[in-house]
Amino acid sequence: MGVDDEQVHGVGTDVEDPEAHGSSVLATDASDDAFPAYWCEWDDCPTLVGDGVERSPVARIPASERRNALVEAALRVVSRQGIARATTRAIVAEAGMSLASFHYAFDSRDELIDELIATVVAREEQAVIPDIVPGQDLRRILESGLLRYLEHLEADPDHEQAMLELTQYALRSPERYPLAVAQYRRYAELAEHSLEIAAEAAGTTWRRPVAEVAHVLVAFTDGLTITWLVDRDDAAARAVVRTAADALSRMADTR
């Protein structure tokens, strides 16, 4: 139960709430409002400078770098061990930081997880935004986008598996549920953006609202992901890609 208790503390609770920390975290932990600027961390110790005033040590590493380092550490932990084991403590250990550093960078584990999702979706976006080849029809453009996603999945299955786990994890409690909603809103935005680029390039218009088409694209992509993660059958996955691209292209009219 210890692992799960820690998860509950880290997710869906405000770190400002003393109840949310209490006895379950290390003694080095401190809530933000009580955060001492002179806090001594093994990785980042304060120094007394000439004027005798202690400078905040954490300010020496820009907050954005600290956040990035924690997101990358979280992604490694979740990919390697699963979301259930990606406790705040495991993430800071992976990053070589203290819990205090964590709380300096993020208000809560939720906020970190949300940034982790944004990071992975941004990488998906780089992978899947269609590479427009003049003269391709809509079906071919969509197929090439989905194939690029599949290649991205095949190259880095752990990250996509982590994303699916994260959804399941978020669906498990009302407090975490907004994480899954935010995750799928980001997927929807990426899908809409890709679909608009594809339709524009092919000289077509979507017959249905692009949000509806995007929802279908996200569903098909999820199904492609989960079935491939189970059977690793590249040929079968390519049949899903072809069928999905054909189906989606029929939701548009030639202008």
Add this chain to the structure above:
Amino acid sequence: MGVDDEQVHGVGTDVEDPEAHGSSVLATDASDDAFPAYWCEWDDCPTLVGDGVERSPVARIPASERRNALVEAALRVVSRQGIARATTRAIVAEAGMSLASFHYAFDSRDELIDELIATVVAREEQAVIPDIVPGQDLRRILESGLLRYLEHLEADPDHEQAMLELTQYALRSPERYPLAVAQYRRYAELAEHSLEIAAEAAGTTWRRPVAEVAHVLVAFTDGLTITWLVDRDDAAARAVVRTAADALSRMADTR
């Protein structure tokens, strides 16, 4: 870590292996080959009958009923609390049985989980096998089958969520991986069976091997499930159903 240790013991290890039980389970636990027929359980105590010979108490409840009761208990625990908390101990507590009863019914937690999957897939089968209306074309038959699945999902989301969690859980370790493979083999069988019935009723033949079409159907159904579980958007899910049915119907030729 305790929770996970127990999972590792219960899954992917043979209960006959003394290392797999050892110190982590209750003292009432016994491996099958050492199982005493006169084992006293609170729910099922042996009685001395006239001839002075102790009858096996567990034999009084048929093994199949015991297995069913454990599967239903496991399904309730997984649906309510998630797969991570569905330890052997939690399942027997839910069923009101002892660990000894569990080991009398199942060789391992894997075997129970496999039967749980079979049970849920059998219910899906009852829900989705197309109800043939004479004169419907293939697209309509497929659409009605997928709509029936969606209604089944909407009526009982916890079970389908449990199935998705189970996949993620199985993908997390090489020992559990066969559970996910078995789960998707059952999905594939159900999909093939449905597709054969549908094509027969519509007087069409699949242009591609039915296994390939079934794989696409499973992928689309998974995507439908996961997106609906996140957004609970019935209208958007129906758009996925229509698009999927249309796409699948194009994989067949009229005879």
